[in-house]
Amino acid sequence: MTTTTAARADVCAVAVAEAFRGDGEILANPIGTIPMVGGRLARATFEPDLQMTDGEAALIANDEAFEWPGGKVVELWNPYRSMFDIVWGGKRHVMMGATQVDQYGNQNIAAIGEYAKPKTQLLGYRGAPGNTVNNTTSYWVPSHSPQVLCAKVDTVTGVGYDRAAQLKGRTAEFHEIRRVITNLAVLDFETPDHRMRIRSVHPGVTTAEVQEATGFELVIPADVPTSRLPDDEELRLLYEVIDPKGLRLKEVPEA
Amino acid sequence: MADKRMTPQEVVGRLESGMTIGIGGWGSRRKPMALVKAIVQSDLRDLTVVTFGGPDLGILCTAGKVKRAVYAFVAPDVAGATNKNSPVLEGHFRKARQSGAIEDEPYDEGMVLLGLQAAAWRVPFLPTRVGLGSDLLRDNPRLKTVTSPFDDGEELIAMPALELDAALVHMNRADERGNAVYLGPDPYFDDLMLAAAKVGFVSTERIVDTAELLKEAPPQALRINRAFVTGVVETPGGAAPTSCEPDYERDEDLHAKYMAAAKSDEAWDEFLAAWEAK
Numbered sequence: 001m002t003t004t005t006a007a008r009a010d011v012c013a014v015a016v017a018e019a020f021r022g023d024g025e026i027l028a029n030p031i032g033t034i035p036m037v038g039g040r041l042a043r044a045t046f047e048p049d050l051q052m053t054d055g056e057a058a059l060i061a062n063d064e065a066f067e068w069p070g071g072k073v074v075e076l077w078n079p080y081r082s083m084f085d086i087v088w089g090g091k092r093h094v095m096m097g098a099t100q101v102d103q104y105g106n107q108n109i110a111a112i113g114e115y116a117k118p119k120t121q122l123l124g125y126r127g128a129p130g131n132t133v134n135n136t137t138s139y140w141v142p143s144h145s146p147q148v149l150c151a152k153v154d155t156v157t158g159v160g161y162d163r164a165a166q167l168k169g170r171t172a173e174f175h176e177i178r179r180v181i182t183n184l185a186v187l188d189f190e191t192p193d194h195r196m197r198i199r200s201v202h203p204g205v206t207t208a209e210v211q212e213a214t215g216f217e218l219v220i221p222a223d224v225p226t227s228r229l230p231d232d233e234e235l236r237l238l239y240e241v242i243d244p245k246g247l248r249l250k251e252v253p254e255a
Numbered sequence: 256m257a258d259k260r261m262t263p264q265e266v267v268g269r270l271e272s273g274m275t276i277g278i279g280g281w282g283s284r285r286k287p288m289a290l291v292k293a294i295v296q297s298d299l300r301d302l303t304v305v306t307f308g309g310p311d312l313g314i315l316c317t318a319g320k321v322k323r324a325v326y327a328f329v330a331p332d333v334a335g336a337t338n339k340n341s342p343v344l345e346g347h348f349r350k351a352r353q354s355g356a357i358e359d360e361p362y363d364e365g366m367v368l369l370g371l372q373a374a375a376w377r378v379p380f381l382p383t384r385v386g387l388g389s390d391l392l393r394d395n396p397r398l399k400t401v402t403s404p405f406d407d408g409e410e411l412i413a414m415p416a417l418e419l420d421a422a423l424v425h426m427n428r429a430d431e432r433g434n435a436v437y438l439g440p441d442p443y444f445d446d447l448m449l450a451a452a453k454v455g456f457v458s459t460e461r462i463v464d465t466a467e468l469l470k471e472a473p474p475q476a477l478r479i480n481r482a483f484v485t486g487v488v489e490t491p492g493g494a495a496p497t498s499c500e501p502d503y504e505r506d507e508d509l510h511a512k513y514m515a516a517a518k519s520d521e522a523w524d525e526f527l528a529a530w531e532a533k
Contacts, residue, residue, distance in 0.1 A: 057440035079441040080281065084365045088384070110361065111352070115394050121352035122344060124308075124328035129363040130385035159388035169409035171387050 006229050008183065008255055009034060009248040010238055011202050014230045015186045016095065017042035019138050019179040023093050025049040026135075027059070027086050030095040033251040035140045036065045039095070040242045041234060053078065065242050086135075087127070090174055093136040095181075096128065100153040101139055103196045103216040105177035105189055107132075107158030115155050128157035133164070136176045142251050144182035146215035149196075161194030183252045185210045186227055191219050200227040204255060258431050261486040263293035266456045269485070270294070270421055273322070275303040277371070277417070277452055279424030279445035280497060282309040283331045283505050285437070287425035287458045289493035292530065294320060305371075305417055307364065307443065310497060310513055313347030317516070317523060321357050324348070325417065327364035331514065346517025361395055362386075362414075368444060370417030375450035380413035387412060422452035425494045426479060427502055428468060429459035433484025436468050436477045439500035449483035458488040460502050495533055509533065 006014075016038020020028050023042075028050040030039040036055075043050040044063045054060045054068070059076040062068050078086075086092050099122055100108040109128055113119030131137050137158060141148050156163065164175040179199070180187040186199040197219030198207055207220050230238060238248075267290075270276065280286035291311050294302075301322040306312050308329030315321050329348040351357045362370070369381040382401055387410070392398050401413040424445035429435035435457050437445070449455035457479060463470075468477055493499075496509035509529055516526035 080364075080443060081368065084368060087365070110390075110394075115390070116359075117355045118353055121349040123330055124326060125361050125363050125389070125391060126328040127364050129387075129389035129391055130365045130383075132389075133384050133387055155394070156388070156390040163388040167388050167410075169407065171384050171409075174384070175388075 006235065007249055008202060009252040010230050010235065011227050012181060012183060012252050013038040013041055013238060013248055014234060015179075015181045015200075015227050016140070017045070018186075018228065019095065019181065020047050020050060020093060023047060023050060023136070025051070027051045027053070027092040029053060029092055030140070032095070032097055032140050032142070034142065034248045035095045037238065037243045037248045040065045041237060044237050044242065045234060051076070063237070063241050066245070066247060084130075087130060088134050090135050093138065093178070094131050095138040095140050096131065096158065098139045098141060098148065098158070100148060100150050101141070101180060102150060102153050102160060103218075104160035104162040104194060105139075105158070105180070105196065106153050106156045106160030106163065107139060108153035108155045110155045110157045112154055125157045129159065132159040132175060132177070133167070133171050134174050136178055138177065138179040138181065141180060141182040144184040144210070144213045146213060149180075149182075149213070150215040161189055184213060187218070195219050197221065198224050200225045202227045203229065256432065259433050259484060259487045260431050260462065261488055263289050263458070263488055263490065266290055266423070266486055266488060267293045267297045267299065269454060269456075270299055272299050273301045274420040275305065275418070277305040277419040277422040277448040278311045279422065279443060279448050280309065280311070280494070281307040281441070281443045283497045283510065284309070284441075285425050285439060285443065285494050285499050286311045286497040287423045287493065288495060288497060289490035290423045290425075290456065290458050290488065291315065295527075305367070305419060305448075307367065308345070308348065310510070313345050313517070314513070316351035316357060317347045321351065323358035323360055325360040325362070325367075327362045327367050331510065346514060350517055359394070360397065361391065363391065366414045367417065368447070369414040371444060371447040371451040373414065373416035374418040375447055378416065380415050382411040383414050384411055385414075417451060419448065419452035420454070422448040422455045423458070424448055424455070424479070425458045425490075425499065427460050427499065428463050428471070429457050429479070429487050430465040430468060431462055431487055432465070433457060433479065433481035433487050434465060434468060434477065435459060435479035435484070435487075436472050438472050438476065438502070442476075442478045446478045446480070446483075449479065452483070454485040455483045456486045456488065457484050458490045458493045460491055460493065460499060462487060462489045492533060496530070
């Protein structure tokens with residue numbers, strides 16, 4: 001397996017794994033194919049204490065991300081009702097999707113256009129308001145575009161830094177938008193005013209291309225590193241254990 | 256001893272137009288669809304529907320039964336990221352929202368839990384951090400803020416009690432008195448829906464003797480309290496097209512027809528015919 005070269009999807013999975021670095025013994029709750037693969041990768045390597053779901057009512061110990069052909073190794077019964085104990089207690093880092101996300105990390109998954117009579121009704125507020133003011137949140141954007149990374153979201157479902165700064169009491173303390181990971185780059189909010197910046201670009205992508213695909217002005221440091229490649233052990237885990245059918249490669253095709 | 260067995264039509268006979276009705280299950284899972292079907296076939300209208308939404312709300316919207324949707328999401332949810340047959344968006348609800356046919360009362364999904372709990376406990380609201388900073392306060396005028404009376408003085412959101420006129424849930428097994436057990440992975444919020452309602456109706460795959468309720472499940476799965484149940488309806492396959500694990504998975508064929516039915520009147524009629532034949 002050491003001859004395998006990393007696909008773009010593998011780089012994304014590693015970037016997801018890196019988002020969970022340092023999280024320790026909490027629920028890593030990545031939603032989406034590559035997030036589920038990347039979360040497993042973090043647990044199988046440098047964050048062994050993470051907990052992960054089966055997408056339903058159990059936390060399972062399996063390294064495989066999907067299907068669990070050998071059966072699930074259940075370590076906790078976690079029906080939806082118990083999930084709120086975890087979320088509202090802060091013992092979770094969720095990675096959600098976003099139909100729109102702006103420069104301060106405000107997210108929209110509810111509706112496009114005017115909310116009262118939307119052009120396109122989406123999912124609804126779902127769990128985004130509660131997630132973002134209670135536990136760490138990151139976003140996964142499989143197709144980076146100015147429509148998704150846009151200047152202003154139509155409805156704020158997930159709370160960004162500009163709005164969190166207005167909140168009183170402990171709510172602002174519990175708020176953290178850690179990363180936005182896309183098919184082009186890794187972005188974060190580690191700037192004085194929490195505006196989104198490029199943390200790294202995936203191999204073969206330039207910062208100009210990332211800016212071009214973004215609907216607002218990104219903070220671009222003088223020296224932007226390239227996103228980390230998987231090492232040999234990570235590649236082995238990705239191709240042989242976590243996602244042997246390569247579902248992640250369909251979510252983010254080669255550029 | 257009360258025998259609460261009734262038909263879906265008798266359940267509908269206890270409901271009235273304009274009522275607020277809670278529907279159990281979650282997304283595409285364990286929805287009381289036989290009871291929803293009976294509503295579709297009735298004269299009921301102007302319903303306020305409280306739900307963790309799936310085909311229940313979608314179908315009732317297209318059938319013209321819904322005045323107001325109280326929800327956090329409407330989605331044909333299934334487990335895992337690998338199911339390619341699971342589009343994230345729900346065409347029927349979408350159409351109703353985009354045409355302005357229904358009133359909209361959005362929440363975060365945990366707020367729905369709190370609202371049902373408040374109603375069940377007969378308090379006007381429960382405080383939560385959830386919603387602060389988001390546009391929920393813009394989009395849902397029922398939400399207010401409340402200040403903690405203690406030294407911290409924190410500003411929180413008051414989630415209003417979601418009082419239900421009636422609740423409809425589907426369980427794997429029930430006895431004729433209304434005790435009921437789920438055999439799948441999650442109770443969802445069905446017991447809370449019943450506790451938050453003036454009257455509750457349980458449809459079930461099979462009515463069994465009380466002594467048999469725990470034949471297939473541990474005691475903690477015996478979650479439905481007959482004191483909250485007015486009627487029990489035996490409806491084998493009554494959750495279809497949604498899943499009712501472990502009795503059956505989602506009916507993908509019927510579900511696909513349902514998803515397609517948002518596109519045209521012909522497709523809607525085709526779905527209704529296939530659903531009624533079940």
